[in-house]
Amino acid sequence: MKNDLKTASQSELEQLSGGDMLVRSLQAEGVEYVFGYPGGAVLHIYDALFRQEVIKHFLVRHEQAATHMADGYARATGRPGVVLVTSGPGATNAITGIATAYMDSIPMVVISGQVQSHLIGTDSFQETDMVGISRPIVKHSFLVKRAVDIPATIKKAFYLANSGRPGPVVVDIPKDITNPADLHPFEYPDEVSIRSYNPVTRGHSGQIKKAVTMLLGAERPVIYSGGGVIQGEGAGLLTALVKRLGYPITSTLMGLGAFPSTDPQFLGMLGMHGTVEANNAMHHCDVLLAVGARFDDRVTNTISKFCPYAKIVHIDVDPTSISKNVAVDVPIVGPVISVLTEMLGLIDLETKAQGEHNAKHLADWWAQIEGWRGQECLAYESNTSVIKPQQAVQAVYQATGGGAYVSSDVGQHQMFAALYYPFDWPRQWINSGGLGTMGFGLPAAMGVQVAFPDAQVVCITGEGSIQMNIQELSTCRQYELPVKIINLNNGALGMVRQWQDMQYEGRHSHSYMDSLPDFKALAEAYGHVGIKITKPEELLPGLEAAFALKDQLVFVDIEVDPNEHVYPMHVAPNGSMRDMWLKKGIRT
Amino acid sequence: MRRIISILLENEAGALSRVIGLFAQRNYNIESLTVAPTDDVSLSRLTLTTSASDVEVEQITKQLNKLIEVVKLADLTDGEHVERELMLLKVKASGAQRAEVKRVADIFRGQIIDVTASTYAIQLSGTTEKLDAFINALSESVVLEVVRTGVTGLSRGEKVLAL
Ligand SMILES: Cc1ncc(C[n+]2csc(CCOP(=O)(O)OP(=O)(O)O)c2C)c(N)n1
Numbered sequence: 190m191k192n193d194l195k196t197a198s199q200s201e202l203e204q205l206s207g208g209d210m211l212v213r214s215l216q217a218e219g220v221e222y223v224f225g226y227p228g229g230a231v232l233h234i235y236d237a238l239f240r241q242e243v244i245k246h247f248l249v250r251h252e253q254a255a256t257h258m259a260d261g262y263a264r265a266t267g268r269p270g271v272v273l274v275t276s277g278p279g280a281t282n283a284i285t286g287i288a289t290a291y292m293d294s295i296p297m298v299v300i301s302g303q304v305q306s307h308l309i310g311t312d313s314f315q316e317t318d319m320v321g322i323s324r325p326i327v328k329h330s331f332l333v334k335r336a337v338d339i340p341a342t343i344k345k346a347f348y349l350a351n352s353g354r355p356g357p358v359v360v361d362i363p364k365d366i367t368n369p370a371d372l373h374p375f376e377y378p379d380e381v382s383i384r385s386y387n388p389v390t391r392g393h394s395g396q397i398k399k400a401v402t403m404l405l406g407a408e409r410p411v412i413y414s415g416g417g418v419i420q421g422e423g424a425g426l427l428t429a430l431v432k433r434l435g436y437p438i439t440s441t442l443m444g445l446g447a448f449p450s451t452d453p454q455f456l457g458m459l460g461m462h463g464t465v466e467a468n469n470a471m472h473h474c475d476v477l478l479a480v481g482a483r484f485d486d487r488v489t490n491t492i493s494k495f496c497p498y499a500k501i502v503h504i505d506v507d508p509t510s511i512s513k514n515v516a517v518d519v520p521i522v523g524p525v526i527s528v529l530t531e532m533l534g535l536i537d538l539e540t541k542a543q544g545e546h547n548a549k550h551l552a553d554w555w556a557q558i559e560g561w562r563g564q565e566c567l568a569y570e571s572n573t574s575v576i577k578p579q580q581a582v583q584a585v586y587q588a589t590g591g592g593a594y595v596s597s598d599v600g601q602h603q604m605f606a607a608l609y610y611p612f613d614w615p616r617q618w619i620n621s622g623g624l625g626t627m628g629f630g631l632p633a634a635m636g637v638q639v640a641f642p643d644a645q646v647v648c649i650t651g652e653g654s655i656q657m658n659i660q661e662l663s664t665c666r667q668y669e670l671p672v673k674i675i676n677l678n679n680g681a682l683g684m685v686r687q688w689q690d691m692q693y694e695g696r697h698s699h700s701y702m703d704s705l706p707d708f709k710a711l712a713e714a715y716g717h718v719g720i721k722i723t724k725p726e727e728l729l730p731g732l733e734a735a736f737a738l739k740d741q742l743v744f745v746d747i748e749v750d751p752n753e754h755v756y757p758m759h760v761a762p763n764g765s766m767r768d769m770w771l772k773k774g775i776r777t
Numbered sequence: 778m779r780r781i782i783s784i785l786l787e788n789e790a791g792a793l794s795r796v797i798g799l800f801a802q803r804n805y806n807i808e809s810l811t812v813a814p815t816d817d818v819s820l821s822r823l824t825l826t827t828s829a830s831d832v833e834v835e836q837i838t839k840q841l842n843k844l845i846e847v848v849k850l851a852d853l854t855d856g857e858h859v860e861r862e863l864m865l866l867k868v869k870a871s872g873a874q875r876a877e878v879k880r881v882a883d884i885f886r887g888q889i890i891d892v893t894a895s896t897y898a899i900q901l902s903g904t905t906e907k908l909d910a911f912i913n914a915l916s917e918s919v920v921l922e923v924v925r926t927g928v929t930g931l932s933r934g935e936k937v938l939a940l
């Protein structure tokens with residue numbers, strides 16, 4: 190027992206069990222909510238939760254949903270989401286949600302129970318090597334070996350999860366460590382420092398200066414913003430920069446909302462399903478400013494054909510993001526807030542000295558962009574007999590006045606949501622961009638609703654995705670979470686089917702969903718309201734009726750055209766960003 | 778190009794598996810790896826060799842630096858450095874071979890560290906190429922067993938990798 194030698198001050202400290210220390214540590218971090226599911230290895234912790242009232246626990250129906258709820262909460266608030274699961278199957282069920290958070294750099298702290306220390310390594314009941322299994326999908330992880338280490342470990346976990354490039358942190362705690370019979374002095378540390386972890390606090394001034402010169406000298410500039418702008422709380426500054434320069438801006442799927450989508454300077458989303466104007470502007474630009482984006486393959490199309498004429502400035506808080514996929518000319522490693530603040534200051538200085546010397550070029554560039562925009566790539570044909578999915582999303586926009594938090598799952602409905610619901614504020618759009626996790630939408634929306642009980646929260650989903658976490662309708666009932674579920678029901682794994690249409694001559698190998706449930710009846714069975722909409726004229730009234738039920742979860746099952754494809758779509762393989770399919774059989 | 782990356786790592790359970798896991802996860806290769814605690818017991822020093830292009834090695838070092846337990850690292854092949862590897866061999870040493878093996882070992886400044894009536898154990902240190910050359914100089918039929926530590930090294934001159 191290393192801790193027998195107590196100093197005088199230590200003996201005055203409160204004596205707590207490991208379980209109580211953990212809960213008190215979470216309280217000290219300001220945690221309001223924990224999303225979890227109990228089991229043998231965490232029963233001491235659950236007992237400690239029972240004996241306090243500061244932290245509210247949400248009991249899900251599957252641990253994956255706990256992680257997505259915590260994730261949705263984190264995406265909407267910027268605060269780390271907290272998950273509590275038991276060892277073995279509890280821990281493995283959490284893996285998909287941890288990977289989802291990791292890919293999108295979402296701050297999360299996952300506490301997993303572990304078998305008793307002396308049983309570790311013996312293949313004991315419900316034992317799994319959580320630290321090992323989660324290793325490639327966490328920012329960091331801890332196996333707590335002594336109860337006295339709990340406060341410092343939790344402090345570190347929150348610090349790591351929510352600083353630098355955020356991400357999930359796993360804290361694995363063997364059951365004996367939380368034993369209520371063993372008491373230890375409790376003191377929560379005020380400060381934390383980790384000698385090997387020092388996230389950058391500002392960008393290199395020389396590089397920032399170079400970037401500003403390059404930007405001001407640009408003839409065909411484009412700003413390309415990503416999820417990092419939202420995570421780094423840089424949306425306001427980015428908007429100021431874009432307004433100040435008058436340059437066009439496009440966004441990744443993850444970055445939507447950082448700059449208002451309804452602003453004329455916004456070209457729409459870029460990438461695989463990006464707009465004609467955004468993808469062409471990228472292809473033809475001479476200076477590209479990438480902020481908090483990582484040149485993902487869903488953005489760039491064929492790397493060797495990416496932005497052939499551009500000098501590239503790249504701002505990112507994570508040095509590994511820089512020149513990983515695309516070599517850049519001016520890398521700036523730093524938090525988006527400090528870098529953009531510095532840039533704005535320099536832009537004012539430089540333009541005062543030299544005037545706005547590229548006004549003519551900029552006007553020509555905008556004229557060219559307006560030409561692309563004039564192609565109206567998002568136009569679609571509607572009719573009176575069948576609801577188009579695009580139309581359904583637009584009706585949701587109308588019924589919510591554009592003011593809802595919108596989560597989505599993965600598939601065509603996700604792309605339609607991204608393209609047809611203009612997001613005007615950061616954190617409004619909650620979506621699994623990196624991992625592309627079907628089953629994310631509903632629990633994520635629930636997490637948002639927990640954070641903002643009075644807000645309108647919509648989950649735009651598909652009949653495939655919703656069934657991956659449909660059991661959470663029960664959780665929604667228990668905690669009265671009035672999420673509005675908009676099921677764009679095309680009776681198929683639509684996105685898979687679209688690829689099969691385009692690349693496999695329409696052979697729909699297992700992309701068809703036979704024997705779908707009656708979703709209206711299903712929602713009702715869970716104690717919610719279900720609405721089924723099949724005709725275009727019912728669309729808006731049906732949605733308005735659903736949104737009028739403020740305090741209830743409404744499952745709106747909308748029968749949409751099963752043959753619709755998402756366009757534009759990058760031509761692949763070997764296409765550049767401007768090579769797109771515009772309609773069935775028609776390409777640029 | 779062959780690289781020697783030298784890392785100061787927190788001497789904690791699980792730290793090594795993160796380094797190795799990173800290589801597997803990101804499809805980088807490890808050719809050799811040596812690791813042991815340093816004079817500061819809170820730190821391990823790990824030396825690994827890999828072959829990678831300049832672009833790849835930039836990613837590898839950045840990704841390694843991102844691991845929370847990596848305290849500091851250097852690519853020794855960036856500058857002048859010294860490197861050594863230790864090898865132990867067991868060879869047949871009977872009849873006429875006995876004298877011949879000893880003669881070759883002497884030329885390479887190997888030391889015989891164990892002797893039986895029919896075998897020698899030989900210790901040799903040097904660069905990887907030197908150890909390779911020694912093995913090649915012995916006829917294949919005499920070599921019974923080879924064990925090598927992998928490369929370790931230091932940069933030359935004033936430069937040090939320390940806290
Ligand atoms: C967990 C998981 N499994 C498989 C996939 C591959 N996938 C991507 S989209 C999609 C179809 C989704 O169908 P649905 O939810 O009905 O949406 P739709 O495309 O029809 O709008 C599939 C199977 C995935 N993204 N996630």
Ligand SMILES: [Mg+2]
Binds near residue numbers: 600651679
């Ligand atoms: Mg579908």
